[in-house]
Amino acid sequence: MQSTNDSDIESWHDFEVASRKEIIALLRSIGEKRQLVRMVIRRGTEVCVSAILDVDPDSNTLTLDGSADPEQHRRFANVGRMAFETSLDKIRILFSSEEVQATTFEDTPAFTIPIPETLIRLQRREFYRMVTPVSNPVSVVIRLAQDAGGGTHVFPLADISCGGIAILDNKLVLGNTIGHSYTGCRIDLPDVGAVQTTLMIRNSVDLTLLNDKTNRRLGCAFVDISRGGLASVQKYITKLERERNARLAGLA
Template identity: 45%
Template sequence: MQVSHPSLGTENQSPYQVESKREILSILKGFRDKSQLISMMINGGSEAFITSVLDIDDKNNTLIVDSTPTSEANQRIIAASTVFFDGLLDRISIQFSSSNVKVISFEGKPALQMPLPSSVIRLQRRENYRINTPVSTPIKCVIPVEVDAGVQKHKFSLVDISCGGIAILDDGRLIDIAIGTSYPECQMDIPGIGVIEMELQIRNSQELTLLNGKTTRRIGCAFLNLSSKTLAAVQRYIMKLERERNAKMTGIS
């Protein structure tokens, strides 16, 4: 069965599709073992929640993920015909779907149980390789935003970064999320590299409910007319993050 995901559009997904149960279990266990957060979406992606994989039962072919903060949201997920998941694992975008979700108790807390996905989409695009930025010390992107008093510079926390663009969190819903909207004269202070300037263009947005119950908006932005010097700086930072991530995984740091 081919997975249809709301963010993939009409792209041919078959070259990236994984149907081997062994591989699917390995991918899902990777999310669990590395405590990697993942987006859980319903209603075609219009409603999204941050969750994590709690357990995989390969004997009963079930997947258990963390529930949402409210019973109302859990009921909407249960009622959804399909639930989509989208996350990053070892620099690869992982997407899958399931259905027939039900609420269970896992280690004394509410959780969501569903059948294991029959297939998984694994996307690794070198030109768009993105990596999560540190949560403990988030990078800030300064974007000039039009408000009633005129144009003001606001800071937004980065979620991830690639050579093609960034994803930011807009808690205050200040950004115009119309696809194609451009924001010139943006700045980003990259640790160890310094301040870089760029122009950003809105590509997508998504409302998210975090594990603590708070809501935010995740916005995907593409770099426009990035200079070769700035691109090189972004590449250096991505390599730095990758080295640090690998060091933590191997216990060196």
């Protein structure tokens, strides 16, 4: 399961569910199927794995399993804002709360929060990664800080999703520090337009090519992409899917 933070939830308004009846049904299904729920605090620096124990519309409370570590349980109960991430039938579910309270449920430690007024439901297409075509490549322009050499550099993309991109850094310019962010990046989407966003490095893999040269693949998440930017990314992904399906149909 991918990591999440408040910026994820704030960026995906287009996938927001606001129907109370639907939210309650989703939460109950997550609990009945015993899906794990990741409780995330401090922008992802600490995570507690939990599960939904009860959904009570009458008292407007959602009860989740507590931490087995008493100290962690105490920290999570007093943290304030918390992000939650889970899945249901391969659909990613995100929500958050600023009213987390410690309680007990059937004599075991638990947390309660108000039933969220909204949540984010991401179908597979929203975070499915599409390989970008070599024939019409996608590039991202990144400006480096002065202590990293400065200047702007152009990098090709390996793939793209509504959650982020994979960059090919064959000159090893960017470094591979997990969590490092680059602001003011511009992704040029062919036939769609340019998208501005901050990119945060989430993973790094060094690849040895057939000519023994090293290429670095950096998985980067969108941090503050606008709703319009996200819509452009989705439009481009849909375009790639249509082109792929047309090629497959031609080969059938």
